[in-house]
Amino acid sequence: MNDIPGEAVLPDGRGGPHVFVADASAPVLDDGDHHHLARVLRLRDGDPITVGDGAGRWGRAVFRSSDEPELTAEVVVVAEAESTVAVGFALIKGGRPELVVQKLTELGVDRILPLTAERSVVRWDDTKASAQVERFRRVAREAAMQSRRVWLPQIDEVSAPGEVVVAHGLAVAEHGGDPIDGSVRALLVGPEGGWTTDELVDHRTVSLGQTVLRAETAAIVAGTLLTAIRDGRVSPPAGPTA
Amino acid sequence: MNDIPGEAVLPDGRGGPHVFVADASAPVLDDGDHHHLARVLRLRDGDPITVGDGAGRWGRAVFRSSDEPELTAEVVVVAEAESTVAVGFALIKGGRPELVVQKLTELGVDRILPLTAERSVVRWDDTKASAQVERFRRVAREAAMQSRRVWLPQIDEVSAPGEVVVAHGLAVAEHGGDPIDGSVRALLVGPEGGWTTDELVDHRTVSLGQTVLRAETAAIVAGTLLTAIRDGRVSPPAGPTA
Known part of the structure; x- marks a missing residue:
């Protein structure tokens, strides 16, 4: 409106x-x-x-x-967006989570989920995790101002991938998964070592391409493709499915 | 093969x-x-x-x-790739050109062109420019090993956008340009202030979306979309045109 x-x-x-x-x-x-x-x-x-x-x-x-x-x-x-997209990313040792939050915000991702993963997990106690999430929210606010977003992304508390709840379209990024398509609305990106079998249980897997990406790059690629598909700038090869 | x-x-x-x-x-x-x-x-x-x-x-x-x-x-x-994609990006003050080169390499971009732009131009003399290009090539080599690429990207010498020569499909990224499609094989991304009218002369313009992106993010988005279209993982909305 x-x-x-x-x-x-x-x-x-x-x-x-x-x-x-x-x-x-x-x-x-x-x-x-x-x-x-x-x-x-x-x-x-x-x-x-x-x-x-x-x-x-x-x-x-x-x-x-x-x-x-x-x-x-x-x-x-501004009218509420018709559909929202979410990207989750695993916190890894030596990672640059602020870079990921900044880029996902610029790209127009609506919800950002910092995740723990069994491999390469960062062990944070609750105090440290809360402080980091606050830091992510400041980074997102700055990036949203810089990129003139009218919607601030939602930054979730740190959670395990199995705890993530989304309305629909949840998938995890994994080498050899299905091609991404319009039915994917929330994509969780793991550490470079990948998700464990337990973490993948009951999740649809989606591939981000044939190249081996750093975890931070994979999260940015996920955000780029999900927002481009959401906004109709590109389509999945077989055409939109949602 | x-x-x-x-x-x-x-x-x-x-x-x-x-x-x-x-x-x-x-x-x-x-x-x-x-x-x-x-x-x-x-x-x-x-x-x-x-x-x-x-x-x-x-x-x-x-x-x-x-x-x-x-x-x-x-x-x-490995057989030669059927088609290659190139991304050029303007060198800007306070920018993170190594981050851009690292990410474009991981994404599988075949040719990377560091550019000077009239706005926000970095003024380098030839010695400094050569040293920077050498640095970019080291960054690309490390990123290509890390991402298991069998092709090292070509890193061009620093040039002005008007000097760029590509076989076909050259376009510049600009707010309000055409949607990206399969005919775009080389995309030049400007500084945050945009290209000048002179720099845009005779160039087709292509939009990277409605959000306002940092220059480094725009270059990464260009690389993500060009490689995804090249590899058939997504299509332009109207279907492939090349």
């Missing part, structure tokens, strides 16, 4: 930097974001920005160096 | 680490690779490896800690 005739449906970066606020109708910048806009991006009074609540509502505004931004138009309400 | 009945056409990582040598028929490891296999991967006498020349010829061998590896089978000659 788009309340402003002729207005872009989504921020495309031409309307200035994008920043998240609690209420897009009455935007209040937090101190860190205000500092970033004023000091890092060097915005001046009157420069255009877009503000969004990360849940689909956003609008155009102008930056004020000493005050809150002023909206310049009605807030646009 | 595959000389050994029942043998895998490509190394898949189950035959041990993959290492590049000058001649796959008479493999001699360089000191750095020997050290890596022995000290980092902790291989022992008799452990399986695969050796390849990076130009399509590879074979299975066993590691010898004090000597050259011994081939365990006839060298397999």
Whole structure:
């Protein structure tokens, strides 16, 4: 839904930097974001920005160096996406999980699930896991602002692959699995050593191609293909199945 | 072409680490690779490896800690790929060009072109540019071993987008361009500020989707989609056009 005739449906970066606020109708910048806009991006009074609540509502505004931004138009309400895609990825020793979260957010993945795996598992206690998830959420927020997303991705708590619950279309990435198709809505990517047989039980397996990918690359490929299929930019070879 | 009945056409990582040598028929490891296999991967006498020349010829061998590896089978000659894909990416200040080269190599991109762009250009003199290209080639070699590629990607010298010569299918990535399709064989990705009008002259433009991507992410997305279309894992929405 788009309340402003002729207005872009989504921020495309031409309307200035994008920043998240609690209420897009009455935007209040937090101190860190205000500092970033004023000091890092060097915005001046009157420069255009877009503000969004990360849940689909956003609008155009102008930056004020000493005050809150002023909206310049009605807030646009974006309709809920028709379908969402999710990517899970195994936390591995020496991995770059922040890179994965950043890239999946930029790509437009709707839900990101950090996973433990039996092979190459990172052993975190609850305190450490909570701190990491908080860190992932900050990374996702920054990446979503940078890429002008109106929806913040959901970042799940750390879980085992067997605990993952999705509405439909769950599959795990595995060498030699089926080709990816439109029925896959949530894809779990394992460590480089692969999933164990126990972890694969009852899961459909999907291949990400013939090359041997690092775990972090496999997660980015999963996000690229799922969002491209969701958005109709490419199709599975046999045509869409969902 | 595959000389050994029942043998895998490509190394898949189950035959041990993959290492590049000058001649796959008479493999001699360089000191750095020997050290890596022995000290980092902790291989022992008799452990399986695969050796390849990076130009399509590879074979299975066993590691010898004090000597050259011994081939365990006839060298397999891999037929030349039917079609190749290329990705160019603009060098930008604060960018992570090594990350881009690593990921494009893992994805199976055949040719990688580091580019200068009018916006956000990195100003390198010839000495610095040569050193960087050498660095990119080392990164690609490591990534190709890690991902068990039998073809090393070609890494071009740094050039301007207008100087790029490809046999066919050249396009530049640009917001609002055509959807990607099978006729695109070489895609040039610009800096976050985009290409200038001059740089776009005479080039077909192709869109990588509606989201605003960092330059490094856009290059990885280009590589993911071009290789997936090349390998028949996905199709453009209207079906293959090449």
